[in-house]
Amino acid sequence: MKHSILTLVLAVAAFFSVAILLAQGEGAHILWNRQGYAPEQPIAFSHRLHAGELQVDCQYCHWAAEKSRHAGVPATSVCMNCHRFVSAPLGAVRAEDAAATEAGRKPQPVVSPEIQKIYDALGLDASLNVDPHREKKPIRWVKIHRVPAYVRFDHRSHVSVGVSCASCHGAVETMERVRQVESLSMGWCVNCHRRLNASGLAGRPVRASLDCVACHY
């Protein structure tokens, strides 16, 4: 009697555990693995548009990737390099132009609600001047690619030997909202290092360290 109850409890527990794991979508995860993670961001920034369609170089915004451990999320002022002049999709601007011509008035500036968030963060007024009365607030992006605190990943080392951004981040230029493509697990890192040691990178031999201390110190 008591055995059958216990078996039942265990079976139900096992079922739910497996069910929960499967419900996560991409099969079983190891702890902390976020493969497939694509959280909603405070600004619906489209990498597909910027990196794909407009072919902005990754390192235009993530300029520190070549210089530093961190690739960095660009400072909001970097957005303004373009968005000082581009405040809405071309279609919306043309539509306003057309409407204004039809109504015989001057065209109004068109600001897309997403780009407005950049201006708000920087405390800019309608004519894009700093409004001292407005509070400046950094944009709170949600972090996607993360490794644990005891792992030291260095962008600089990878970029300088020619590892493409896509080998870890996937085809970001096709993503409307960025998603973690790879597992970023230790096994995944080490396998790539092994592979490159055997095959070389772009025809050149590579010495990718397999030492623990390469990442853990």
Added chain:
Amino acid sequence: MSEPRPTNPPEVIDDGLLDSAYTSLSRRRFLQAAGFTFVGAMVYGCARAPEEELLPLLEQPEGMVPGRADYYATTCGGCAAGCGILAKSRDGRPIKLEGNPEHPISKGGLCAVGQASLLGLYDSHRYRAPVRDGEESDWARVDAEIREHLDRFARSGAKVRYLSAVVNSPTKQRAIDDFLSRFRDARHVMYDPARGTAILDAYEETHGARVVPHIHLDRARIIVGFDADFLGTWISPVEFTRDYTAARRADRDGTTFSRHLQFESTLSITGAKADQRYRVAPSSRVAVLSQLAAAVARKAGRPYRRSENATDSLPQGLIEEVADELWVHRGESVVLCGADDLTAQLICNFINDALGNYGRTLDLDRPSFQVQGSEAQLEEVLGEIAAGKVDLLIVDGVNPLLDLPGKGAGAAELAKIRLIISFAQRPDESSALAHYICPDHHYLESWSDTEMVQGVVGFTQPLIRPLGDTRQVVETLAAWSGKERSARAQLQERWGTGRQWEQRLHNGFVKKSAASFRVGGFRTAPVFAARAEKFSRGDGFELVLYTKAGMPNAGHAFNPWLHELPDPITKAVWDNYARLSPAAAERIGLSQGDVVSISLPTGESVELPVLVQAGQHDNVVAVAMGYGAEASRRFESMGPSWIEKKPTVGDNGLVGVSATPLVVRGSSGRRFSGTQVRLHATGRKSELALTQDYQSIDVPAHLAPASGARRPNIQESTVAALAVSESSHSAPHHKGDLWPEDHEYTGHHWGMTIDLTACTGCGGCVVACQVENNVPVVGKDEVRRNREMHWIRIDRYFSGSGDDLTVAHQPMMCHQCDNAPCETVCPVLATVHSEEGLNEQIYNRCVGTRYCMNNCPYKVRRFNWFEYSRDDAYENLTLNPDVTVRSRGVMEKCSFCAQRIHEAKAEARRGGRPLADGDIRTACQQSCPAQAIVFGDMNDAQSEVAASISSRRHYRVLEEINVKPSVGYLQLVRNREDGEGRDHHDG
């Protein structure tokens, strides 16, 4: 004896709610089910990491790269020596200080105090705003009220006294002078809490200028020190250490190796390095100096008219020998006296003049400004305060209530002053009495200049915006003078603007070609006229008040890094104590840890535990100053909390006991040595915390194969022996390796050598390593339990006794063995070997079995017994983001600064160039003022470390056990002729 079972056991209450099967479920079954459910829940709960945010900057500051360190040249504010530093700034905050290799004074080194001074910036106990009558206020209100007071004082001709630490900033001096100029009776008096100004008084009498010569130890072939701890605490230790070791490079031609004789009462790190050391009590100091002066005068054919009490003299033959050596190297010799005794200083000047050292080893044309002040003026001001005549006292960077003994600076006397304004950065004894506290910036928030030596000016530039609402003293003074100007503007007024200014800031210093300082010719009369200070003779002890290399004065008492730095000589932490020689301790029947009361004839007394110290004069009791400060009350709860915890602070709630009550005021001002004291046992005990309780390197007589045998850890030689020995040290031959094929080292193979001839044991490397590698502070009780966490332990060994005592310092860190015993015993492969010979410690894999620690022959592994406190959010800003902060239950140890290896490699790869020798400098190597540490690639035959390994002085510790360490040592070479330094590796 069984009791009748209750009919209804309480654990089985059948109230009908529980199924009978459940109630009879065994504990084992229950745990199985619970465990499964728990794991299931955990898998679900932890499958995703918690959501994290990324907050980018709004505006990109030009030149700043996230995650990349920038280095800014500035000047260390740890003491008045003014060493040049490169402050490492990471993402806008300074996290590490490095020596500036281009600096003309410090030449790249930095001492423990300088390294630890970073923590002062992130001290959460600092004043965050001006304080008015004990309440936080704001600058507008405080300024307005103080201006009103000042106007009244200026009109009424009140007595204004400005008491400060040594000021050698021309800009600050001008600001102070400007400020004081509006008062009819104003005076600026500087003092050093732990040092008098006898040396300035002496130069004023012999050369007519209150300066100290710029001492060039690198030009000296022979150095004779009298109680001058120039490698540890005296004037400019980093510069002196560098110059001293530069003249003592054993691998060069042996004839250029300088000779160093030290006469001292208690063992200092300078005495520990001496080729020959003599113990001289303070009461005999003048007699011995006079003996030497007379001998030198005879050789120089100069009259010498002094006669001292002959009973205090040393054997004439010995003195003649010293005089001979000095005379042979006249003009290339130097005699230094560190005692605050005018007569001793005058005689010292006479000897140097007779030897023709002025203008050569002692530069008076470009003198040093690192010592300033006047004991006579201080005495006067204290008299005025005691008489209640002072109307306004401004206290800047000193703590008179704690620092100054006796009449004048007591709480009752200070209370009589109408207005006290303090510039204290953090609460101390004196600021508690101040009416207004106008907190100064930390030096890493300040603009300043420092003229440490005539013609060399160091610049201080801010590394960070002020953390609190504090204001630099020069700005405060300007505001009160009605000429509000920023510190930067005041500085630029003197040093220019534009590109020249930028270049000067970039370098961190400027060398001026301005006219040299003028001093008069040597005047002999004062030397003969000076009366030797009367020392009362008794059967008691002579007191010596000294400062530790890691605690220059009570102003640093807030700093846990310095408290936990083992004293280079005693190896004690978190305390001061009464040092007694073994013979003296035996004579009065006291042993280590017995609390003794030290009392003056006038009744003042201090109670301290005894520390038995080899190499000390048998009539001397030595006590460190700088302890017992209110600022150390914060360490009440220092250390991990657990049931057997003992406090880090003493019964007084403070770290150590203040020794200032024992300072008496004599004819040359405050007297720090020679006072007669009586010792009484109190019968109490107080356990000291020592990181090393073994003393001697000599093999005990009953174990020694031959008399005088020593353990081979420390290998010594002499300059003479080195000159004749051609053969290099032969390594013990071993067959077979533990890892025959695994470890080929086809790329780099990192190695380190430490030159024991250069190492002074000062501890700069220990603190540098602590800051670089996020090493926690554990508190006195944990150190007592041998759980200190420092990655570098400096072993200190004695050999011999009395005047023949020799001391050796040996830094010990992880030896990164090729056949590492730790690696073979780790059950979880948390410590494994890298391709480059590093013995990797992988924190996230470690489960804390501590097998590795037990199997380490060098005992350099450290275990996190607790989750050491990281509660102080400010203090955490010093953490190096490139090094993992270890948690409880994890082993750690020296990594050869793996993060620096990584950084240099990544930079080389980025620049598309191979890694060059010298690209990687470990934190300890960078900081070492003696340049004793060399790190590099042993596979690179051209590297400095490879050259060092091929030196005939090179040896490895415990070589016979064939663990193949990557750290080696270079023999300790002394310049002695008596064959004392025996070559031991063949014995």
